[in-house]
Amino acid sequence: xxxxxxxxxxxxxxxxxxxxxxxxxxxxxxxxxxxxxxxxxxxxxxxxxxxxxxxxxxxxxxxxxxxxxxxxxxxxxxxxxxxxxxxxxxxxxxxxxxxxxxxxxxxxxxxxxxxxxxxxxxxxxxxxxxxxxxxxxxxxxxxxxxxxxxxxxxxxxxxxxxxxxxxxxxxxxxxxxxxxxxxxxxxxxxxxxxxxxxxxxxxxxxxxxxxxxxxxxxxxxxxxxxxxxxxxxxxxxxxxxxxxxxxxxxxxxxxxxxxxxxxxxxxxxxxxxxxxxxxxxxxxxxxxxxxxxxxxxxxxxxxxxxxxxxxxxxxxxxxxxxxxxxxxxxxxxxxxxxxxxxxxxxxxxxxxxxxxxxxxxxxxxxxxxxxxxxxxxxxxxxxxxxxxxxxxxx
Ligand SMILES: [Zn+2]
Numbered sequence: 079x080x081x082x083x084x085x086x087x088x089x090x091x092x093x094x095x096x097x098x099x100x101x102x103x104x105x106x107x108x109x110x111x112x113x114x115x116x117x118x119x120x121x122x123x124x125x126x127x128x129x130x131x132x133x134x135x136x137x138x139x140x141x142x143x144x145x146x147x148x149x150x151x152x153x154x155x156x157x158x159x160x161x162x163x164x165x166x167x168x169x170x171x172x173x174x175x176x177x178x179x180x181x182x183x184x185x186x187x188x189x190x191x192x193x194x195x196x197x198x199x200x201x202x203x204x205x206x207x208x209x210x211x212x213x214x215x216x217x218x219x220x221x222x223x224x225x226x227x228x229x230x231x232x233x234x235x236x237x238x239x240x241x242x243x244x245x246x247x248x249x250x251x252x253x254x255x256x257x258x259x260x261x262x263x264x265x266x267x268x269x270x271x272x273x274x275x276x277x278x279x280x281x282x283x284x285x286x287x288x289x290x291x292x293x294x295x296x297x298x299x300x301x302x303x304x305x306x307x308x309x310x311x312x313x314x315x316x317x318x319x320x321x322x323x324x325x326x327x328x329x330x331x332x333x334x335x336x337x338x339x340x341x342x343x344x345x346x347x348x349x350x351x352x353x354x355x356x357x358x359x360x361x362x363x364x365x366x367x368x369x370x371x372x373x374x375x376x377x378x379x380x381x382x383x384x385x386x387x388x389x390x391x392x393x394x395x396x397x398x399x400x401x402x403x404x405x406x407x408x409x410x411x412x413x414x415x416x417x418x419x420x421x422x423x424x425x426x427x428x429x430x431x432x433x434x435x436x437x438x439x440x441x442x443x444x445x446x447x448x449x450x451x452x453x454x455x456x457x458x459x460x461x462x463x464x465x466x467x468x469x470x471x472x
Contacts, residue, residue, distance in 0.1 A: 095190035096170030099179035105220035133371040144208035150188030150241030151218030154181040184441035188241020195460030223421025243436030247409035251385035254334035262358040266324035275322035282326035381420030399466030
């Protein structure tokens with residue numbers, strides 16, 4: 079198989095990614111970008127291209143029993159104040175060897191290079207003893223894995239390559255996360271007579287300082303690092319400037335290492351309420367939303383940490399494929415942000431790794447961009463991973 083993408087495909091890949099960046103695709107509004115990806119897959123010659131009931135786009139090559147699935151999400155976060163962007167977020171500006179725009183590093187670069195990687199693979203005339211899927215999923219930014227779980231339950235892949243930014247290295251794990259809501263109760267009164275009430279905000283502030291200090295006692299693991307906790311958002315009720323609030327609610331973002339469970343996370347916070355003698359409760363938030371096709375995605379916001387062992391076959395196979403492609407061994411690491419891997423590997427136990435162009439630091443930033451050369455290299459890298467996975471020679 080050739081080590082470089084041919085110049086025609088390079089041009090088409092850049093055009094394709096710029097088109098994808100030009101189609102805004104907030105979670106639950108992905109229809110247009112999904113259609114554009116489907117059009118490119120069909121043009122390139124995937125054996126089958128279809129949109130599932132959730133609205134994910136699926137391109138299929140081959141028909142064997144062993145199934146390797148390449149996945150990137152197609153939704154993006156918002157742009158904030160457009161005036162703060164150096165380059166328009168929906169133009170896909172090409173400058174100094176980079177493409178700029180929302181989704182350039184998270185995660186449209188992933189799906190674009192996967193699609194062209196499979197074109198490169200098809201041009202090599204290798205016979206694959208298996209099936210390859212390239213999947214663009216929806217609503218990842220809203221709910222990691224919500225849409226991807228549906229894909230896995232229908233396709234049952236044997237291995238998954240996530241197209242989230244890894245700077246062309248292999249990532250084999252990440253911390254998990256959960257979102258919790260703490261409700262602290264008090265007694266309302268007129269703010270002119272605070273002694274007649276119990277101020278739920280004062281109670282909450284005691285709890286919050288104890289939550290902050292939990293960070294000192296959390297486990298640290300060799301590969302994934304440290305578990306963390308942060309209070310992120312707070313509201314008081316009644317929503318009035320001259321009433322002592324009897325309810326204060328705040329959300330807690332908890333990042334998890336291996337082995338941390340729902341019970342452990344809930345228990346830590348419940349214990350603080352009890353120790354402080356504060357009335358209230360703790361719950362894990364739930365995500366419920368309809369996809370753009372009207373499919374209801376519902377799941378608890380608890381996503382386990384995951385780590386695929388460094389000597390796992392999928393890591394080895396991908397590493398040797400990329401070594402053949404790049405002429406050197408790829409770096410093997412982890413993400414600090416969260417991906418669909420929390421469901422694919424964290425919940426379903428399907429061997430999962432990540433490989434993609436783009437820098438994690440640029441994701442969600444006003445400087446969202448991807449290096450064009452890396453885009454080409456990633457496409458060829460995906461083809462070599464597939465080749466290595468199916469163990470066929472040129
Ligand atoms: Zn992402």
